[in-house]
Amino acid sequence: QQPVQSPQAVILREGEDAVINCSSSKALYSVHWYRQKHGEAPVFLMILLKGGEQKGHDKISASFNEKKQQSSLYLTASQLSYSGTYFCGTGGSNYQLIWGAGTKLIIKP
Amino acid sequence: KAGVTQTPRYLIKTRGQQVTLSCSPISGHRSVSWYQQTPGQGLQFLFEYFSETQRNKGNFPGRFSGRQFSNSRSEMNVSTLELGDSALYLCASSPSGDYGYTFGSGTRLTVV
Numbered sequence: 001q002q003p004v005q006s007p008q009a010v011i012l013r014e015g016e017d018a019v020i021n022c023s024s025s026k027a028l029y030s031v032h033w034y035r036q037k038h039g040e041a042p043v044f045l046m047i048l049l050k051g052g053e054q055k056g057h058d059k060i061s062a063s064f065n066e067k068k069q070q071s072s073l074y075l076t077a078s079q080l081s082y083s084g085t086y087f088c089g090t091g092g093s094n095y096q097l098i099w100g101a102g103t104k105l106i107i108k109p
Numbered sequence: 110k111a112g113v114t115q116t117p118r119y120l121i122k123t124r125g126q127q128v129t130l131s132c133s134p135i136s137g138h139r140s141v142s143w144y145q146q147t148p149g150q151g152l153q154f155l156f157e158y159f160s161e162t163q164r165n166k167g168n169f170p171g172r173f174s175g176r177q178f179s180n181s182r183s184e185m186n187v188s189t190l191e192l193g194d195s196a197l198y199l200c201a202s203s204p205s206g207d208y209g210y211t212f213g214s215g216t217r218l219t220v221v
Contacts, residue, residue: 041214097142
């Protein structure tokens with residue numbers, strides 16, 4: 001089952017914060033987060049593994065709630081370069097990723 | 110460090126033909142996955158190879174097949190092309206399943 005991402009789209013002003021959620025109906029082993037800009041390939045942001053800690057770098061971080069089978073991506077003080085579509089990929093113990101439909105993020109100056 | 114290389118970048122084929130797409134992963138990466146991306150369907154998993162063995166397979170018809178060579182390079186083949194196969198095909202490599210994937214730029218296939 002495809003994980004559910006919310007919101008589907010969000011428009012922010014530069015400097016504002018955003019949260020993107022990813023929920024699965026299945027037990028998760030891992031959650032991947034990627035950003036894809038128009039016409040480009042998806043770019044890896046971070047991976048969260050079952051039993052692992054919250055991850056983050058710079059102003060982008062993520063959490064993984066294993067019991068609720070949810071993950072959230074936090075974008076702090078957004079920059080224009082953060083614009084794009086964010087995908088979460090959920091993985092079981094077999095390493096196969098199932099992808100959410102994506103969240104389109106638009107940052108305006 | 111070279112990235113993931115996919116060839117060709119663009120391809121136009123006629124319905125009924127077959128096509129082979131190539132993917133060269135990052136050196137040392139043993140896992141290679143293939144995805145189909147369309148505007149309406151998002152990223153759809155085709156299959157994953159690890160050390161020359163298909164480890165996972167998505168819900169695509171048997172017309173879609175792949176293989177991985179001993180140097181980790183991978184090919185994907187689609188036989189009897191249909192109009193609905195028009196899409197961006199992405200390849201992604203990883204050292205194993207517990208690491209993030211690096212995507213190639215993709216092959217845009219158009220079936221006419």
